[in-house]
Amino acid sequence: MKKILLLLAAVVAVLAIVLNLPTPKTADVANDNSFVIGPVNIFDGEKWREEKFVVVREGWITKLSMQRPDLDLPYRETQGQVLMPGLIDAHVHVWGEALQQSLNFGVTTVIDMFGDPNFLQQHKAARAETRQAKHADIFGAGYLVTAPNGHGTQYGIPVPTLSEPSAAPEAVAKRLDSGSDFIKIVYTHAGAAYQHAPSISYTELEATIKAAHQAQHLAVVHVADHASAMDAVKAGADGLVHGFFDRPANDELVQLMRSNGTFIIPTMALYEGMLRGELNDELLTAENPELPASAKASLNKSFGNTRFPAHFYNNLLLTTERLYQAGVPILAGSDAPNPTTAHGWSLLVELDMLQRAGLPLESVLHAATAAPAKAFALPHQGRIADGMKADLLLLDAGATTNLRALFHPQAVWKNGFEL
Template identity: 35%
Template sequence: MQAATVRLATGWAFSSTPEEAAAFVPQLLARGSDFIKFMIDDGTVEGHPGLPSLDQATLNAGVAEAKKYGVLTVAHALTVDATRMAVEAGADGLTHVFMDQPHTAEIIGLIRDAGMFVIPCISLNASMMGITGSALADDPRVAARLDDQWDRTLRSSYDRYPQGRLDEVYDTVRALDAAGVDVLAGTDVSMPETFFGGLAHGASLHHELQYLVAAGLTPSRALRAATATTARRFRLSDRGRIAEGLRADLLLVDGDPTSDIGDTLNTRAVWRRGHRLAADSIPAPLK
C-alpha cells in the first residue's frame, strides 16, 4: 500500500493553508495513494521543537477532503497536543502513540469515542528514548539473518528523547486496549542507517509484538494486531484471517505464540497466496 503525507516540508506534499491541503488530496490519490497520512509534528520529540507544522484548520480541511473520497486517513502524532488535533480533525487512526506525557482518562476517552485505531510503534518510541535493539540482534533466530548494515542499525538508536519513559508508553497502550481501542502492530522502520537505529525490517515487527505483550496485551490480541485487526481497519477484506476464500498468506512456527509471543520467531514455513515459499526465498529474518 502507498501512503501520502501532507505536511510542511520541502520535498513532500506540503500545505500551509486549508485550500492547499484540500487541493493536494485528489492529486495524491491520482498518483495511486491508498490512504492519506498527515504529519502533525513540531519536532518536540525529535529534539527540534518549534518546527513549522500543520495548524488545525489546514489539517481539518485535508481530512475532510479525503473523507469526500472515502479514503482512510491516518495521523503521525507523537505528542498529546498533536493527538488532540488528529481527534478534532476526524482522522481514522494514529500512527504513533504520544510519548511526551502520561495518558489521562480524558485523552483515552477522546480517542475511543472518535472510533480511532492506534499503531503505537513502541519499538520506535523505545529507540527515541535511547533503547537499542541489541537484545533482538543477539537472538540467534535473528542474528544469522541480518546483514552488517541492519545489524549496526538495530544495535543503535534514535536517542532523541532520552527523557521519555517507556513505562508511561506501556501504560498508555494498556489503557487504550482496555478502553476497546483497536491497537495495531507497526514499527516505523526506515532504512539501514544508524541514525534510524533500533529498528530493522522484519525483525522489528516480531519485537513490536513482544513490546505489545509487555504493555499488557495478551499474546492473542498482539497477534491480531498484526493480522486480523490491521486488515479490518485498513479495509483489506481479503486477508488477515484464515478462512475460505481469503488470501492464503500463512506462517507456520514451532511452539505456541498464543502462550509465548517470542515463538513467532520460530518460523518453519511461509505461504504466500497459497504457495509455500522455498526456504531460500523466505525474506530474512523469517527463514
C-alpha cells in the first residue's frame, strides 16, 4: 500500500512539473527562514504601523507592505494578530543555558552587565548571522570596573579591580581588548545611606567614564541609591543600570538625566522581589507558565535579611514614573538570575512593573525592543524594519491593548526560524 502511495505521489510530482502547476506556498514554513507573513498588526519597536505584511529573506526583514506582496516565498497566513520584535532584556548575567532559557520566553537578545568575557566572545559572531539558533543574541560588558573587594568581586569570577584614577584608561582598554561591547562600572557615593561594598571614588568613576568615551564606547553605572545616581549622571554616565528606592528621583536629577540624555534600566522586577515579594506568585498563578526547575529555584531564592519600609516600593515606582514623564529613556531589564528572578520570565515581570509605574503599553513594548537597541546601538536587533534580523513574536490580537498576551506568544522566530 505504501509503495502505491509513493508511486502516486511521484506521478503527481511529475505531472506538476510537466503541467507547470503553481506550487502551493502555504505549506510548512517552520524550517525555512524566508517567508511572507500577514495580515498582522505590526508594532515595529517604536509605534504601530499601517503596513500589514512583512517579507523575510534568509532571516532578514527586507520589506513591509500594505498588500500581500506577489513573491515566490512561503506564505504564513495570519488573522490580524500582533507581530512585534523579539524582546531585549537590557540587564542580565548569562552563562550555561541562560541564552536558551531566555529565548523560550521570547527574549531574542540580552545585554549582559557582567560576565565571563570568554562566554561573550564565543557568542559574538552569531549576532550578525541568521543561522538556525536555539539561543538569544548577547551583547555584554565582560568584566565590570569595581574597587578591590567591591560589589562584583563576591561571585568567584576573578575581576581585575581599580585602585587609582590614573589606571582607568588601561582598565578600559583591557576590557575592550577582551571583547567588552561597553564599560560597566560599580559605584556608591561616599556618604550613601546604603553602602553595600567598598566603592571606587568619584574621581575614579569620572576617569573611567572619560576613558570609555575616548575609546568611543558607552559607560554605564550600577547605582543603588539617589546620591550615587546623581554622581554617576554628573560624571557623564550614558546610563544607569538600576533604579533606586531610598527616595524618589528629585527634580535636579530628573532634569540632569533629561538634558544629558542618560537612560535608565530600573530593574524593578529585582527590587520588587526584595521589597515586596508578591509579584512572582501573583503572575505565576494567573498566567501559569511552564517554568523549568532551574528558573523556579532562582525565583524562590531570597536576599535574606531584607526588611525595608513600605514606602520604598512606592519610591521605586515613582522614580521610574518621573523619569518617564520627563522623557528619559526607560529600558527594560530583569537582572536575572539574581534571587527572585529567572531568565526570560522576569523580563515579563519587569514589563508588568513598568506598566504599574505608569508607562502606556506602547512605551512598555518600546522599553524592551527599540529603546535598548537604540541606547546600545545594536545593529540588527529590536526593530521590525528593512535590514533587521527576523527575531519576531506573534501575539494574539489582544496584544494591542493587553500586555498579558506576551505571556503566551503564538509563535517566536529567531533569525527567521520559528522555534
